[in-house]
Amino acid sequence: MKSFIPREVESLWTLFTAPTVWAVHFIGCYATVAIYCAKAASLDFDFATVRLLLAGFTVVALAVIVLSAWLAWRQWGFGVHDPPHDEPTRKGRTLFQGYATLLLSGLSFVAVIYAAIPLIFIAECQR
Amino acid sequence: MADGCVTGTCRPTRSKTHLSRLCPSLLALLAFTLTSCSGNHSALDPAGPEAANVAQLFFVMLVGGAVIWLGLVAALIYAARKKREHSEESAGRVILWGGAIIPTIILCALLSYGMWLMPAIRPWIPDDQQVRRIEVTGEQFWWRVRYLDETGKTMFETANEVRIPVGQPAHFSLKAADVIHSFWVPSLGGKMDMIPGRTNPLTLTADREGIYRGVCAEFCGESHALMAFTVRAVSPEEHEAWLAERRASGSQEAEGLAVFLNNGCGACHTISGTAANGRIGPDLTAFGERATLAAGTLPHTAEDIARFVAYPGEIKPGVKMPHFGMLPEDDIKTIAVFLKELK
Secondary structure, three states: OOOOOOOOOOOOHHHHHHHHHHHHHHHHHHHHHHHHHHHHHHOOOOHHHHHHHHHHHHHHHHHHHHHHHHHHHHHOOOOOOOOOOOOOOHHHHHHHHHHHHHHHHHHHHHHHHHHHHHHHHOOOOOO | OOOOOOOOOOHHHHHHHHHHHHHHHHHHHHHHHHHHHOOOOOOOOOOOHHHHHHHHHHHHHHHHHHHHHHHHHHHHHHHHHOOOOOOHHHHHHHHHHHHHHHHHHHHHHHHHHHHHHHHHHOOOOOOOOOOEEEEEEEEOOEEEEEEEOOOOOEEEEEEOEEEEEOOOOEEEEEEEOOOOEEEEOOOOOOOEEEOOOOOEEEEEOOOOOEEEEEEEOOOOOOOHHHOEEEEEEEOHHHHHHHHHHHHOOOOOOOHHHHHHHHOOHHHOOEOOOOOOEOOOOOOOOOHHHOOEEOOOOEEOOHHHHHHHHHOHHHHOOOOOOOOOOOOOHHHHHHHHHHHHOOO
16 A cells, blocks of 8 residues: 655655744745634634634644644654764764754744734734 | 841841832832822823823733733742652643633633723714814924814914814814824823824824823834923813914914015915915914923923924934024024924
8 A cells, every 4th residue: 555654755845844943834824814714704604713814724734733743753663762863974964863853843933833823812803 | 135146147137128128219219110100291190081091901901911910920939949749640730720721811811801892992983073273284203284174174384283162072083194104192191103104093182281291102213202292281262262363364473474475484384374385394373382392301401492404313313304503693593583482
């Protein structure tokens, strides 16, 4: 059976995945609310729908970050090796990248939650 | 040895003496600084619900910050007192918890608390709700104040002083004519920027009568620090009576008016009911009622009015009003007395 989990590849993109997800989530939330509030009069759904939509978007973003973290953990050897991974070898580079990606995934996870907290408190557009 | 010390090596007693001498001085110093916490210009002495929430936010942050600081100092003392052996693993745990997990939880709690408090700090008044609506425009270096009617039209204009009814929300539409200013009445609420080309809304409520001081809270030029204003919170009945009085266009018949008009003051200033209808400078209708002069810069006396008329640029650097010191002294005095008594 073909696995849907990506193969281990040596690319900087694995490092960028989680911060990119955070950035897309951040811009997505702000742009969606701004556009909805500017055009609310001509749209036939209420702000609660927008909040629900963005809550779903947040869950998806967090899931992608968790997947990215798991891949990073795998690249880091599931925590078997201790940092700082400063040997000038291919293995050292791979472990360092895995460790850095894992830390960035943690940071991005928290940042996505912080960006989503206003969804709990902002109940309507004000103009 | 009754006092347990004869050789001069009694450190505890000596430091205790030092401390007992130091304590009254410290307390006096603290009491001195505390006097600045009250008054008509203090966010720590709130006179309305919005300001009370700002003060609450401040104290929560203060206590939270103090607890974190004490924890940090305790950890520092613990680390510095003795050389202790720690494993790398336990040091890593301290970094993980103290440097990442606990700060994340604290920040999350503070962010949620701030979000939760926001509607009370910035109450929203819908356009169709009947409240006192006032438009304030920041200009270098004074405040143009317009009272609006139910339809949003200007009823009358004044300057550097705002009157609001106690117990009722007043809605401010904040604008700027030249550069960015910021409207801040610490006793009544948080500040709000005034940006050219935009109208920013702000709602303030005073829950006790009084005169409160407002300031410009965004650097706007040479006389930024001399750009203040007065907020008078009066009873709703008194406020309505004052509005009715100001709406009725009165006529001014005074000896000083002729001197005021003959010297061209009316080209820049308006006095309702007279030929003075200039729009460049502050509206001077009922100028005699105001608490201060030159946007909170000088006390409201005839001497100070005369001083300002003669050499405004020496009192407020960068002010647009030219010097009138070349006028005969009697004319300046007459204008000053006329303005002081203008109702």
